[in-house]
Amino acid sequence: MASMLKLCVNAGEHERRICPVSVVLPKSCDDWVNVRLEDVNTRKTIPCQMERSGRVATLTWLVSGLRAGEQQRVVARPIKRVPAVQGGVSVTDNKRSRQVDVSVDGSHFTTYHYGPEWVRPFLYPVIGPYGTQVTRNWPVVEGISGEATDHKHHKSIWVAYGECGRGRVDNWAEEEGHGWQRHRGFLKLISGPVYGRIVAKNDWCRHDERKQFEERRDMRFYALPQGTRLFDIAVTFRMTEGPVTFYDTKEGGLVSVRVATSMDVRNGGRIENAYGGVNEAETWGKSAPWCDYSGQVAGKHVGIAIMDHEANPRYPTGWHVRDYGLMTANCFAWRHYRPEAKVRGDMAFRKGQNTTWRYRVYIHRGDASKGQVRGRFLDFIAPPEVTRA
Structure with missing residues (x-):
């Protein structure tokens, strides 16, 4: 068993503020159960999290305060017990209500609703x-003054x-004859000092609830400070029942957001994409690596960005984004x-095919410029390089 592992983090060409990084541990660390990570120069402990999947162990932490061109040397050592760490991400399944609560540093961030009373699972509320x-309450909570319905x-x-x-099943709307997404179980529910993780298995079904195919929804929520929120979502479709085609329609989105009504462009909000397109007229139907929606909520200027990963099919994605508050x-x-x-x-999938899309959702202060969405997008597609020192 290795007694330590020395690593070097290379910032690359831009500043790393609070950026998730991961490294696969070598086989010499196979016996490690828990890990302590330390900055070589300052000797400060860096919160980290190890997760095993089969024989592969991955170590994850947040790189912070690393300027462009800088390097940080860290050392990982095995320890018997995980040291007590204040904060982190807590993931709690409330089986009776069929809700999973996600808290960051002790504050509620969001809840994953998966009960059969809903047509499809969703995250609500989303607190930034x-x-x-930062998202609309209706129709989950009704009667909020001024909200669009x-x-x-x-x-x-x-x-x-x-x-x-077949039959072009509508698993977007909720009109008569719509399809369903049915929760079939959790593959992982993880809490930790760096991230919390929900991996859910859903069946996409016809209107009579006969299964069409399976979806694995993998959501990883990071422990960012000061109310800024960041999570990754990977959506994997597995065509278990036969071939399936997703037919061309604007009515859909593999990650969709309805922002708080006060953030709508028609109420003074702003849409901006990676190429500088502004509002629906310059962003709807346009392909871009990311899209951001910002505006006022309770007198505070906040925004939410969706980032498309370059490994996704048909990157960069097109955006179905509207001045009335939809971004998908x-x-x-x-x-x-x-x-x-x-x-x-149209995109056709053969029987047995697995296809994955990865996205990052970033909830920030201010508009896309103040929230430095461009830099956070680079963190997503080109994170710092981690090498053995």
Whole structure:
């Protein structure tokens, strides 16, 4: 068994403020159960988290305060017990209410609702900087003064698509004849000092609840400080029952957000994409690596960004994003986005095929510029390089 592992973190070409990094531990660390990570120069302990998947162990921590071009040397050592750490991410399954609560540093961040009373699972509330609720309450909570009450299927943050397979099953809307997403269990529920993780297995079903295919939804919530929130979501479809085609429609999104009504562009909010496009007229149907929606909530300026990973099919995604508060990553709606091109965005999946999309959701202060969304996107697609020292 190795007694230590020396590592070097290279910031690369831009500053790393609070950036998740992971490294696969070598086989010499196979006997390690718990790990202590320390900065070689300052000797300060860095909160870290080790997770095993089969024979592979991955160590994750947050790199902070590393300027462009700088390096940080750290050393990992095995320890018998995980030291007590204040804060971190707590993931708690409330089986009776069929809700999983996620708290960061003791403060409630969000709840994953998976009960059969809902057409599809979703995250609500979503609490960002200043304790603000950055997504719409309705229809989960009704009677909030001034809230828009259109599109009842827009539930905070969710995953859905509107024309799936034979019969073009509508697993986006909630009108008569809609499809369902049924929770079948949790593959992982993890709390820790660096991140919490929910891995859920869902069946996508026809209107009569016959299964079409499976989805694995892997959500990793990081322990960022001061109300800034960051989580990754990986959506994997497995075509268990037969071949399925996702037909071209704008009614869908593999990650979808309905922002708080006060953030809508029509109420003074702002949409901005990675290329500088502003509001619906310059962002709807446009392909971009990320899209951000910002505005006022209870007198505070906050924003939420969705980032598309370059390994995803059809990167960069197109955006179904509206001035009325919807923002969703939809890479299928080509005939809607570019009707003059006369091409369709259908995507066919064969039986047994597994296909994954990865996204990062970043909730920040201010607009895209103040929230430094561009830099956080680079953290996602080009994180600091970690090498053995």
